[in-house]
Amino acid sequence: xxxxxxxxxxxAPDDIDELARRAQxxxxxxxxxxxxEVRPRVLNICRGVLPYSGDAEDACQEAMLNIATxxxxxxxxxxxxxxxxxxxxNSARTTYRRLKNLAVPTDFEDGSHDRPDPRTTxxxxxxxxxxxxxxxxxxxxxxxxxxxxxxxxxxxxxxxxIATLVDAPLGTVKAQIHHGRKLARPLLRGER
Numbered sequence: 001x002x003x004x005x006x007x008x009x010x011x012a013p014d015d016i017d018e019l020a021r022r023a024q025x026x027x028x029x030x031x032x033x034x035x036x037e038v039r040p041r042v043l044n045i046c047r048g049v050l051p052y053s054g055d056a057e058d059a060c061q062e063a064m065l066n067i068a069t070x071x072x073x074x075x076x077x078x079x080x081x082x083x084x085x086x087x088x089x090n091s092a093r094t095t096y097r098r099l100k101n102l103a104v105p106t107d108f109e110d111g112s113h114d115r116p117d118p119r120t121t122x123x124x125x126x127x128x129x130x131x132x133x134x135x136x137x138x139x140x141x142x143x144x145x146x147x148x149x150x151x152x153x154x155x156x157x158x159x160x161x162i163a164t165l166v167d168a169p170l171g172t173v174k175a176q177i178h179h180g181r182k183l184a185r186p187l188l189r190g191e192r
Contacts, residue, residue: 011037013079020080024071031071035064041081042067042088048154049092049132055099056092063091078164085155086147086165096132134187138180145180152177 011019016037022030039060046059066087074083131154139146147166151157157165163173 013081017076017080020071020074021076024074024076031068035068038067038081038084039064042084045085045088045155046092046095049089050096055095059092059095060088062095063088066091078161082157082161082165085151085157089147089150089155093132093135097136130188131184134184137187138183142179142183145176145183148173148176149180149184153181 016034019030019034019037023034042063043056043060046056046063047053050056050059063084067084070087074080135146135150138149148162148168151162151165152159159170159173159177162177163170166173168176
């Protein structure tokens with residue numbers, strides 16, 4: 001019997017891609033192995049966006065379900081793990097939006113509900129929340145900038161992988177990231 005979360009040594013990227021191909025072809029055992037292999041990575045991605053581990057766990061669970069049900073969306077052109085990053089980031093952002101919509105401000109008088117309370121939110125968590133707020137603002141008018149910007153500046157993916165993932169020419173991706181950064185800077189400085 002295996003211990004949950006104990007998958008032994010991590011598989012090489014080629015092995016993960018092969019498991020994903022087999023899972024796409026309907027191999028249930030391959031899908032189960034794949035999900036077990038990538039779960040720690042998905043959780044780390046979600047933790048990189050959401051400051052509280054319960055929220056990150058919820059986002060991870062949603063991402064795992066999306067991976068299992070939408071594995072056909074991976075085109076096989078790039079690495080499966082790169083596609084997985086996009087699914088995990090989108091799940092974390094969806095979880096954040098849901099939590100934001102459920103949140104009830106506790107103090108309407110002084111506007112303190114606009115920013116995370118520094119007494120209860122770490123600097124890193126506050127920065128993540130500011131980043132998510134900035135991405136929400138940019139997405140309203142320029143949704144094409146958000147995904148490339150997150151993949152480059154948060155997850156450090158190379159431009160060519162991002163171009164493959166978003167199915168856009170390399171020059172377009174570089175321009176989207178440049179314009180997204182220009183829009184994000186004032187938002188991250190609080191110049192709304």
